[in-house]
Amino acid sequence: MSLDLTAAPPSAPATADDGVWLACIECGETFAPFSAIRYTCDHCDGLLEVRYADPPTFEDFEGRGVWRYAAALPFEEGVSLPEGDTPLHHVPRLEADVGVDRLRIKHEGMNPTGSFKDRGMTVGVRVAKELGVGRLACASTGNTSAALAAYGARGGMGTLVLLPAGKVAAGKIAQAALHDARILEVDGNFDDCLDIVQDLAARGEVYLLNSLNPFRLEGQKTIGLEILEEFRQDHGTYPDRIVLPVGNAGNTSALYKCFRELVQSGALDPEDVPKLTGVQAEGAAPMVEAIEEGNDEIRRWPDVETIATAIRIGNPVNAPKALPGIRETGGTAVAVPDEEITDAQRALAAEGVGVEPASATSIAGLRRLRDRGVVDDDEQVVCLTTGHLLKDPDAAFAAGNDPEPVPNDTEAVLAHIAE
Ligand SMILES: *Cc1c(COP(=O)(O)O)cnc(C)c1O
Ligand SMILES: [Zn+2]
Secondary structure (H helix, E strand, O other): OOOOOOOOOOOOOOOOEOOEEEEEOOOOOEEOOOOOOOOEOOOOOOEEEEEEOOOOOHHHOOOOOHHHHHHHOOOOOOOOOOOOOOOEEEOHHHHHHHOOOEEEEEEHHHOOOOEOHHHHHHHHHHHHHHHOOOOEEEEOOOHHHHHHHHHHHHOOOOEEEEEEOOOOOHHHHHHHHHOOOEEEEEOOOHHHHHHHHHHHHHOOOOEEOOOOOHHHHHHHHHHHHHHHHHHHHHHOOOOOEEEEEOOOOHHHHHHHHHHHHHHHHOOOOHHHOOEEEEEEEOOOOHHHHHHHHOOOOOOOOOOOOOOOHHHOOOOOOOHHHHHHHHHHOOOEEEEEOHHHHHHHHHHHHOOOOOEOHHHHHHHHHHHHHHHOOOOOOOOEEEEEEOEEHHHOHHHHHHHOOOOOOOOOOHHHHHHHHHO
């Protein structure tokens, strides 16, 4: 199977352009990367993956941020704000409380628009320019639309975003609005929005920048590269496990691809590959179901609900790339209830790390796996927090303290705080 961790490095087909090509993960067919617009395989409709004749080693990287990793990407530079180079926080109290040997938080909320989606967009919008397309579009639970709007604006291109009406956090819509996206609120859920935008893309109306677009995942690979480099620099080793929220499973797929390419180049020993561990909300957990039942395919959940709106997704499009990643790395997947997500959001906030609900699922999932003994107390773990606290102010208000009205008078304020 082409997605094995230890598959031999691919050799470039005649369709390759400068050592880069697209390959179908199902039937193996290859395509030239930039001569035509395609999102899936012409023959079998399978997912496509970007392949390189020359997979990168750590020595190939220089500079900072996503474009430090140009040797692992299809271009030398992109439409940049700039993105990446996010903090890997120490959280000593939370580490002791969860009960692992080491816990660090990779806070992707510190990207320019406040989520990791920026890493995908800097590459995706660059590819859109290469292809010469006019209008960019996505379906979104919010953060993809914020990133697309900002990077589209930066690149001087028009953007169209389809959102599930009433189910997108306020901060995210505000971003899309101000960065001048046309915002279409669909009377349906995220999966319905994605169906429609795929139809629009198939009719040539828009260039699709959801994570079905294989170039988005190239940019998101750099999360893995940053984690590996920084963790090794700080601790002399790689993390045993990376725990992350799962929506469309783009990041899970991207991290796995990052590891596979490093193994192919000889830069990473297969034994050192971190266990990819996905977390979903109980109300939207089709990936967890597939892992628990040992299925190769996802059953689409028609009705999904969770406070973690960024991962309120019932049909993770990248599952065929992500399931092998979880299995081949020895990882797992776990579902968490909304109350535990909010508790984890507060626990991160108590360490000064402000995240939106979906991001806190990584900590909530790690806690569950510790309680079940799936994660050992001697493990070194990185949890990914995918989006910033300010993305979802309503959730933050609901989880946090209430403001207390006081009179306009010092004595009265003193009396009030003494209560
Ligand atoms: C997009 C998003 C996710 C889901 O990521 P996938 O790559 O689709 O699994 C999780 N958290 C936040 C905050 C997001 O914006
Ligand atoms: Zn195919």
